[in-house]
Amino acid sequence: xxxxxxxxxxxxxxxxxxxxxxxxxxxxxxxxxxxxxxxxxxxxxxxxxxxxxxxxxxxxxxxxxxxxxxxxxxxxxxxxxxxxxxxxxxxxxxxxxxxxxxxxxxxxxxxxxxxxxxxxxxxxxxxxxxxxxxxxxxxxxxxxxxxxxxxxxxxxxxxxxxxxxxxxxxxxxxxxxxxxxxxxxxxxxxxxxxxxxxxxxxxxxxxxxxxxxxxxxxxxxxxxxxxxxxxxxxxxxxxxxxxxxxxxxxxxxxxxxxxxxxxxxxxxxxxxxxxxxxxxxxxxxxxxxxxxxxxxxxxxxxxxxxxxxxxx
Amino acid sequence: xxxxxxxxxxxxxxxxxxxxxxxxxxxxxxxxxxxxxxxxxxxxxxxxxxxxxxxxxxxxxxxxxxxxxxxxxxxxxxxxxxxxxxxxxxxxxxxxxxxxxxxxxxxxxxxxxxxxxxxxxxxxxxxxxxxxxxxxxxxxxxxxxxxxxxxxxxxxxxxxxxxxxxxxxxxxxxxxxxxxxxxxxxxxxxxxxxxxxxxxxxxxxxxxxxxxxxxxxxxxxxxxxxxxxxxxxxxxxxxxxxxxxxxxxxxxxxxxxxxxxxxxxxxxxxxxx
Numbered sequence: 178x179x180x181x182x183x184x185x186x187x188x189x190x191x192x193x194x195x196x197x198x199x200x201x202x203x204x205x206x207x208x209x210x211x212x213x214x215x216x217x218x219x220x221x222x223x224x225x226x227x228x229x230x231x232x233x234x235x236x237x238x239x240x241x242x243x244x245x246x247x248x249x250x251x252x253x254x255x256x257x258x259x260x261x262x263x264x265x266x267x268x269x270x271x272x273x274x275x276x277x278x279x280x281x282x283x284x285x286x287x288x289x290x291x292x293x294x295x296x297x298x299x300x301x302x303x304x305x306x307x308x309x310x311x312x313x314x315x316x317x318x319x320x321x322x323x324x325x326x327x328x329x330x331x332x333x334x335x336x337x338x339x340x341x342x343x344x345x346x347x348x349x350x351x352x353x354x355x356x357x358x359x360x361x362x363x364x365x366x367x368x369x370x371x372x373x374x375x376x377x378x379x380x381x382x383x384x385x386x387x388x389x390x391x392x393x394x395x396x397x398x399x400x401x402x403x404x405x406x407x408x409x410x411x412x413x414x415x416x417x418x419x420x421x422x423x424x425x426x427x428x429x430x431x432x433x434x435x436x437x438x439x440x441x442x443x444x445x446x447x448x449x450x451x452x453x454x455x456x457x458x459x460x461x462x463x464x465x466x467x468x469x470x471x472x473x474x475x476x477x478x479x480x481x482x483x484x485x486x487x488x489x
Numbered sequence: 490x491x492x493x494x495x496x497x498x499x500x501x502x503x504x505x506x507x508x509x510x511x512x513x514x515x516x517x518x519x520x521x522x523x524x525x526x527x528x529x530x531x532x533x534x535x536x537x538x539x540x541x542x543x544x545x546x547x548x549x550x551x552x553x554x555x556x557x558x559x560x561x562x563x564x565x566x567x568x569x570x571x572x573x574x575x576x577x578x579x580x581x582x583x584x585x586x587x588x589x590x591x592x593x594x595x596x597x598x599x600x601x602x603x604x605x606x607x608x609x610x611x612x613x614x615x616x617x618x619x620x621x622x623x624x625x626x627x628x629x630x631x632x633x634x635x636x637x638x639x640x641x642x643x644x645x646x647x648x649x650x651x652x653x654x655x656x657x658x659x660x661x662x663x664x665x666x667x668x669x670x671x672x673x674x675x676x677x678x679x680x681x682x683x684x685x686x687x688x689x690x691x692x693x694x695x696x697x698x699x700x701x702x703x704x705x706x707x708x709x710x711x712x713x714x715x716x717x718x719x720x721x722x723x724x725x726x727x728x729x730x731x732x733x734x735x736x737x738x739x740x741x742x743x744x745x746x747x748x749x750x751x752x753x754x755x756x757x758x759x760x761x762x
Contacts, residue, residue, distance in 0.1 A: 203655075203665040205583040209592065212580030212640060215572075219607065219632050220599045226610035283507045291500040299747040301508045303515070306743040306750065308694045310711040311732035314718060315518045318725055326517060326534045358510055366754055419603045422696045426715055440603055447609050448701055460606040467601055 224464075230457035237451035248458035257434065258459065261442040262466075264349065265418060268438055271353040272360070272417035273410060279357065280364025280409065281402075285394075287365065288372040302366070304359045309422035316355045317342070317427050342428050345435035352436060355423050360416070364409045371405030372398070407478040414474060418467055439463050521729035522546070529725040545726040549734060552727075557706070558713040559734075564624055565709055566692040569631035573639045573688055578681060581643020582673055586652075593644055599637045604697050607633050612701055626702045627709065634695055635688040642687065642753055646680030647673065683753035686746045690739050710735040 231248055235241035252258055287298055304312070319325050320341035328338045341351040379397050388396070421440045424430065430437035430445065437445075443463060447456030520536050521529060522545055528538040549555050584592045607630065615626040650673065658668045699712035708716065714731045743750060 203586075203659050203668065205586045205665065207665070208579035208583030208669065209587070209589070211576040212636065213592070215576055215632060215636060216595065216599070219611065219629060219636075220595070220602075223607045223610040224602075226613075227606055230610065279507075283504075286500055286503045286507060289496070289500040291497045291504060293501070294504070295747070297504050297508055298751075299744055300511055301504075302747065302750065303740055303743055304511055306690055306694075306739055308696075308711055308732075308736040308739060310694075310696045310715050311736040314714065314728060314732045315514070315521065317718075318521060318729065319517065324530055324532065324534075329532070329534050358514070363754065366751055415601050421604070422711075425700075426696070426718075440605060443603075443605050444697075447605070448612075453609060453613070457609055460603070460609060464602060464606055467603065468598070471601055 227457045227460050230454055231461045232458075233454045235452075235454035237453055241454070244454075248455050249462070251455065252458055252462060257437075258439075258442065260434065261437050261439045264436060265438040265440075268349055268353060268356075268420065268424075268436075269414060269417040271350065272356045272420070273413045275353060275357040276361040276364045276413060277406065277409060280361045281368050281406065283361065283365040284368035284372055285398075287369055302362045305362045307359075309359070310426045312359065313355065313423045313426035320351060320427075342436075343432060345432055348428060348432065348436045352424055352427065355427070356417065356420060359423070360413065364413060367409040367412070368402055368405055371402035375401050404478070407474070411471060411474045411478065415467060415471055418470065439466070518729055518733060521725055522733050523730075524726055526724055526726060542726055545730040546734070548727045549731045553713065553717060553731070555710075555713065555731065555734065558708050558710050561624060561703075561707060562693060562709040562711075565627045565631055566689055568624075568628045569635045569692050570685060570688045572628075573632060573635035574681065574685060577636050577639030577684070578643050578674075578677070579669065581640045582647050582669055582677075584640070585644045585647035593641075596637045596640050596644075599633070600641065604633065604695075608698060608701055615702065621702065622704050622707065624707050627698060627707065630698045630702065631692045631695060633698075634691050638688045638691060639684040642684040643677070643680055646677055646683075650676050679749075682746075683749045686742065686749050687753045690742065690750075693739055 232243060232245055233241045234244045234247070283301065287294065287301075319327050320343070322328060322338060322340050322343060325341070327341065331337070331339065340347060342348045375398065380393060383393050383397060419440060420438065421444070424436055424438060424441055425444065428436045430441040434442075439459070440463070443456055443459045446452050446459060516536075520538075523541050523543070524535065524538045524545075525540065525542045528535050528540075528542075583589070611626070611630055615621050615629075620626050654676075655668050655672050658672050659665070663671070694711065695709075696711040696715065699709045700715065703709060703712050714728075714735045717728055717731055
């Protein structure tokens with residue numbers, strides 16, 4: 178959606194410059210300046226300062242020394258860092274795919290007309306507004322291997338007890354379960370917005386041609402909501418990569434380092450070991466990874482939009 | 490006609506199945522918070538206990554200083570949201586009218602940046618300024634969450650409000666400030682409400698800034714509830730009660746302001762931190 182608005186404003190600007198004669202424009206800058214000052218202080222200054230710290234060796238309480246790119250070299254050879262990258266990648270892919278699938282399904286349901294629709298949608302949206310730490314604590318209790326309600330529910334359908342977040346091989350899928358529970362509604366809302374813009378006519382002619390429900394979804398709905406799915410993927414990916422609260426509150430990266438994502442390792446480096454310089458280098462790399470990821474996704478999005486236009 | 494009725498009933502049940510994990514979770518949360526230790530440790534689990542442990546809630550407030558932490562949360566979220574509205578609404582207006590895409594881009598990138606990368610430098614700054622131990626560092630750093638939300642939503646909103654009235658007013662001799670104050674601002678009220686609600690929610694929920702910046706007296710609720718888990722004998726009843734207290738204000742707000750939240754999230758899809 179963001180780039181759609183950007184496109185139109187850019188087009189407006191061109192026509193205005195070209196057609197309208199110059200006139201006395203009101204001065205809008207005073208409105209922006211206070212925010213620029215605050216953004217400079219709490220957002221841009223930290224960016225610059227982080228960059229500067231990343232080329233220093235600096236553990237809290239000790240002298241800082243300029244060491245050039247040594248922190249980055251150390252990062253390249255840090256197995257724990259590469260492992261955390263890998264955990265982040267798995268965590269992110271799973272936390273995008275599962276909510277995307279369920280959220281689209283939910284959007285198709287909520288696009289219809291049925292009693293209590295508004296109320297039920299309100300309930301459905303609650304998890305993503307709820308306080309993540311509070312949610313995480315309750316999930317931790319539900320995951321408890323002996324006393325947790327989830328293992329009891331599994332036993333009812335004949336599945337053996339799981340160790341959930343207490344086992345190295347199941348910890349990430351278990352965390353993704355919580356993440357999915359929390360963020361499926363956001364995908365639902367975005368896709369619902371896309372479905373609202375879908376025209377009726379193609380469906381009527383498809384029905385005359387005898388298309389079944391799946392064919393209508395596959396060849397009509399899906400191509401038309403594809404741009405919205407892409408937006409959902411971009412937003413969800415950025416949030417999943419940065420996920421912190423749920424992981425930290427439930428496992429702190431454990432057992433061992435089995436669920437340690439970049440964000441958690443970064444936190445531990447900076448605020449458990451107080452290795453500020455090294456932590457800053459990690460923050461810089463993490464930032465680059467996120468920007469690169471969003472850039473790639475936006476490129477993909479621009480391309481899908483374009484080919485869709487041609488098909489129509 | 491009957492086909493349509495059946496279709497509606499079918500969709501209702503499908504929707505009900507989709508939201509059942511949400512309902513079951515919150516019912517279980519309430520159940521945990523109202524049971525004594527014996528019932529919480531029972532196998533098979535008990536949903537509705539014979540004796541209801543209202544004392545869990547009393548315990549949270551008696552033993553954990555929760556009133557203070559509740560008040561801290563109100564102060565931090567209130568101040569950070571108010572400041573964000575005061576500077577963010579005019580900024581959104583200015584950026585929308587100037588079509589300042591680079592400024593909008595900075596806001597966008599700020600939204601993508603992980604909260605931790607703001608935390609390291611600002612933590613050092615606050616330490617150097619000797620501010621740790623007061624609520625001020627948390628209020629300031631929550632601006633990282635609230636300002637981008639407010640500015641982003643207001644840019645989007647002011648782009649949709651008509652410019653003709655404003656132009657007419659300025660031809661009649663109104664100053665830029667008067668145009669904003671008397672013409673643009675009143676029309677933008679629904680947008681401001683959306684920005685306010687989302688800023689409050691994401692500031693209230695924020696956890697990562699608090700665990701680093703808060704001392705014993707300056708904890709906000711999410712940090713306080715986390716600390717209950719890590720430093721005490723974990724007893725589930727009071728813990729679940731505390732979790733419910735922390736998130737209840739946000740859930741109530743979500744139910745009442747559902748329309749605004751949906752509008753804001755689908756328009757800007759902004760999440761802080």
